[in-house]
Amino acid sequence: MSDGPEFPISRPSLGSLELAYVFEAVTSGWISSLGSFVTRFEDEFAAFCGTDHAVSVSNGTAALHLALHAHDIGPGDEVIVPDLSFIATANAVLMTGATPVCADIEPGSLCLDPSATASLITQRTRAIVPVHLYGHPAAMAAINRIADDHGLVVIEDAAEAHGAAIGARRVGGWGACGAFSFYANKCLTTGEGGMITTNDADLADRLRHLRDHAMSPDRRYWHDVPGFNYRMTNLQAAIGCGQMARAEAMLVERHRIFAAYQRHLGKRAGLSLNRCAPGVSHAYWMICVEFEGLEASDRDAIAKRMLARGVDTRPYFFPMSEMPFLPDAATPVAHAISKRGLNLPTYTELGDKDIARICAILTEELAATRKASQSLSTASA
Numbered sequence: 001m002s003d004g005p006e007f008p009i010s011r012p013s014l015g016s017l018e019l020a021y022v023f024e025a026v027t028s029g030w031i032s033s034l035g036s037f038v039t040r041f042e043d044e045f046a047a048f049c050g051t052d053h054a055v056s057v058s059n060g061t062a063a064l065h066l067a068l069h070a071h072d073i074g075p076g077d078e079v080i081v082p083d084l085s086f087i088a089t090a091n092a093v094l095m096t097g098a099t100p101v102c103a104d105i106e107p108g109s110l111c112l113d114p115s116a117t118a119s120l121i122t123q124r125t126r127a128i129v130p131v132h133l134y135g136h137p138a139a140m141a142a143i144n145r146i147a148d149d150h151g152l153v154v155i156e157d158a159a160e161a162h163g164a165a166i167g168a169r170r171v172g173g174w175g176a177c178g179a180f181s182f183y184a185n186k187c188l189t190t191g192e193g194g195m196i197t198t199n200d201a202d203l204a205d206r207l208r209h210l211r212d213h214a215m216s217p218d219r220r221y222w223h224d225v226p227g228f229n230y231r232m233t234n235l236q237a238a239i240g241c242g243q244m245a246r247a248e249a250m251l252v253e254r255h256r257i258f259a260a261y262q263r264h265l266g267k268r269a270g271l272s273l274n275r276c277a278p279g280v281s282h283a284y285w286m287i288c289v290e291f292e293g294l295e296a297s298d299r300d301a302i303a304k305r306m307l308a309r310g311v312d313t314r315p316y317f318f319p320m321s322e323m324p325f326l327p328d329a330a331t332p333v334a335h336a337i338s339k340r341g342l343n344l345p346t347y348t349e350l351g352d353k354d355i356a357r358i359c360a361i362l363t364e365e366l367a368a369t370r371k372a373s374q375s376l377s378t379a380s381a
């Protein structure tokens with residue numbers, strides 16, 4: 001591995017099982033999408049999410065695109081998405097030819113605000129894509145009610161929330177389907193990879209058909225509709241099977257990591273950590289810290305000084321509606337929160353002492369920034 005910061009923002013947790021399974025896949029010769037690890041990973045991931053089916057694909061963006069496409073969403077349609085998300089959420093909608101409509105978020109969960117969603121529904125709205133941002137589940141019961149009232153499809157963007165739950169039901173099982181990513185920084189990884197979970201057997205069949213060039217199952221090289229090559233390889237799935245053996249344990253580790261950050265930062269004035277709605281189980285994909293009363297430039301300066309001291313961080317996403325290729329949106333909560341949030345290192349191997357050190361560095365740099373901006377405002381008064 002290259003020399004990076006002492007504490008990167010994330011690091012995949014890979015063990016001897018992943019290595020053994022990849023070795024097995026390589027020596028078997030089954031390195032493309034035919035191979036026993038693919039179906040095994042799908043079955044194990046469906047069981048993990050509590051859904052009847054899971055369909056593997058090449059990455060999380062492909063999962064979202066295929067799910068939208070399989071619901072015949074296309075040109076002329078509108079799809080409501082939360083404004084605060086990674087751009088892949090909107091890009092997948094654009095890939096279908098439909099228009100993403102960005103709605104505001106709730107300040108606590110950072111996820112799609114159901115009432116903002118309802119106010120954006122038009123004759124052209126076909127679907128809602130709630131995102132379980134940074135691992136917190138969106139308000140699925142309220143979103144599903146709105147969707148039912150208006151005949152809309154709900155596709156969960158669960159790319160960041162493996163194992164998160166509302167009550168006893170995990171994400172990926174709340175909408176018509178859920179789309180997951182296994183990129184290297186995710187809670188579970190296959191390097192690159194994705195999965196669509198669903199309880200709808202017909203939809204699962206359609207997804208399997210479309211991800212493989214829509215080849216007829218009964219007539220080789222006959223394609224009744226245009227399809228895609230969105231298949232996952234047996235090599236990716238081999239890593240995925242290794243991850244599944246530790247999936248529950250890694251989820252517990254993420255709760256330990258949050259608890260440690262909470263011990264060190266939870267009582268500090270002027271900042272807040274991930275909030276969790278009652279009855280919800282967070283996946284803590286990323287530890288989130290929000291600064292009160294600081295400009296985005298101060299946050300970015302803190303991040304720069306932390307990096308110089310060996311701690312990598314990430315600013316919150318920009319509101320997607322700020323991108324030049326997306327329509328503007330009236331989303332004051334997303335705009336305000338986007339400027340004051342920072343993600344802190346979050347990965348299984350982070351020890352409690354590491355977290356104590358990261359928090360000490362953050363606390364010092366925050367204090368220095370506050371002092372500097374106070375003396376600046378006194379000087380200009």
Ligand SMILES: Cc1ncc(COP(=O)(O)O)c(C=O)c1O
Pocket residue numbers: 059060061062085086088089131157159160180181182183192193194
């Ligand atoms: C919210 C969200 N949606 C979709 C994706 C796309 O996943 P991938 O990078 O696997 O295409 C990501 C992650 O990268 C994401 O964070």
